[in-house]
Amino acid sequence: MARQLYELCGTDPERRFSPYCWRSRMALAHKGLEAEVVPWRFTEKAALGFSGSDKVPVLVDGARTVADSWAIAEYLEEAYPEAPNLFQGTPAAQRFLATWSDAVLLPALAKLIVSDIPALLGAADRAYFIESRERRFGMPLGQVTAEREARLPEFRALLLPLRHLLKFQPFLGGPAPDYGDYCVFGTLMWPRAVSPLPLLEPGDAVHDWQERMLDLHGGLARAAPALAA
Amino acid sequence: MARQLYELCGTDPERRFSPYCWRSRMALAHKGLEAEVVPWRFTEKAALGFSGSDKVPVLVDGARTVADSWAIAEYLEEAYPEAPNLFQGTPAAQRFLATWSDAVLLPALAKLIVSDIPALLGAADRAYFIESRERRFGMPLGQVTAEREARLPEFRALLLPLRHLLKFQPFLGGPAPDYGDYCVFGTLMWPRAVSPLPLLEPGDAVHDWQERMLDLHGGLARAAPALAA
Structure with a gap:
């Protein structure tokens, strides 16, 4: 098929x-x-x-x-209802991990890594990307990410509600990952693919969860090309 | 019983x-x-x-x-498994609304309303509260909440992931409220009970959701003494 x-x-x-x-x-x-x-x-x-x-x-x-x-x-x-469930109960009940990823995590990441992306694009895409993103941010991309390492602590602080959650369970969905995990993890695959910036520190519960996620499904995500260490 | x-x-x-x-x-x-x-x-x-x-x-x-x-x-x-479910699927899958309320919403609210609380307390509690909270914040309570109205936009911006979620569904849990709704709503009952500060604006999806929550269960929460309008 x-x-x-x-x-x-x-x-x-x-x-x-x-x-x-x-x-x-x-x-x-x-x-x-x-x-x-x-x-x-x-x-x-x-x-x-x-x-x-x-x-x-x-x-x-x-x-x-x-x-x-x-x-x-x-x-x-x-x-595919017979395959392992992506949602526990109704999808609606778990959607907050998606909207939090979209509304909080993604914009915060953009401000850290957006200037790493043009180098990975072909000429037409590069022009499109720079023009559309500079319009979105209202400033040159280089300025968006200036002094980004100094802003890492602020980014890491945003992850606090994940850290609280991971005190209780190994995955955001509980004992096993579900689509809520993939929403946050997928969002973090973006910087991993495009930027050398070390976003998460070893010992951080979010870092350790990300490592578990990278190992899932035969190491599917770990095998993808990455710029992050 | x-x-x-x-x-x-x-x-x-x-x-x-x-x-x-x-x-x-x-x-x-x-x-x-x-x-x-x-x-x-x-x-x-x-x-x-x-x-x-x-x-x-x-x-x-x-x-x-x-x-x-x-x-x-x-x-x-x-x-009470026969009564309406508080969780859809496993509790673990929905816990992020609780940890977000604890890690993000509660500290942000504390900085806005903590100085309203002593007036509602008896003498012994008041002394305990002021001493313990000034220690927690590292400054006098009055200073914590100085210029709080100017900081309302920043507080409201924190609610963005809820607003995104409410685009898709009337309650945080979906078509009907569940324990995730009560985690956020319960947190907002704190300022409602102790502070005249108008936290949410009519027309904000979070305000409108809060109104629906106040009506639940025969208007249980709406009937509680409130200082907020």
Whole structure:
């Protein structure tokens, strides 16, 4: 059966760095499902026209096309109910880990690592990326990430509610990972792929959880090209 | 059957303002369970000696004593499985709303409203509260809350992940409230009980959710004495 996941990459199709694509990639692995990678780049909007979306991830599963990482997770849970559950109870009850990742973690990461990304992109994507991100931040990318190492303690402080949670359980979902884990972990795969900045310190419960996540599903995420140590 | 919940109050036993007691009070109501209020004050540590805890809430349910709001929620779910569920799936999967409330919401609120509390306390409690909180913050309480209205926008920005979540669903737990809702809502019952500061603005999705929560269980929380409008 043809199953394909359109995933964001730069010039190197192996270096996939979208937080949302990683959520879907890990969700597929959790369900024990294979999916061919279709490398996709920022400026290839037309290639997604069939999906009704202009952003990845897009999953094509036989006759079915699903865009948006949350919708993909819900689709996988419905279509493959016999595989290990991505959600415990209803998806809605666990969605806060996704919205916290989107509203808190992602913008904080952007301010640390956004200037690392252009070097990984081809010329057209690079121009698109720099122009769109400088507009979003209202300043040159270099300025966004100036003195970023000095801002690491502030970033690490944002992870405090995760640290509290990990006092009680090895994964954010409890004794085993679930889609909430993949939302946070997928978001952290973005800096891992594009930046040498050491975000987490050994001994930090979040670092140790990330190590456990990297080992899941045969070390799928650990095997991905990374710039972070 | 004797069921009692020890809850924090000040000189007025009706004005109960502990975030954690409110979590347990709402959890009991969710389960359709009555429990007599036993008013408890900061300096009455000895009165809780029987429980092995020096903090409220403490639930006494017949022969069973349970301290700690999370443990109480887990106990209620186990002891009354036929009543409406507090958790969807395993409690662990939903715990992030609790740890976010504890690690992010509560400290931010403390910096806004802590100086409102002494006026509600008797003499012994007031001395205990001021001394312990000034030690915690490392400065006089009045200084903690100076210019607090100017810091309201910063507080409201912290609620962004809740706002994102409420775009998708009317309650944090989904179509109906669950214990995750009570964790955040209980935390917001603290400022409501002790401070006239208008934390949330009408039109804010979090404000509108709070209104729905105040209406639950026959308007239980709305009927509680409040200083907030």
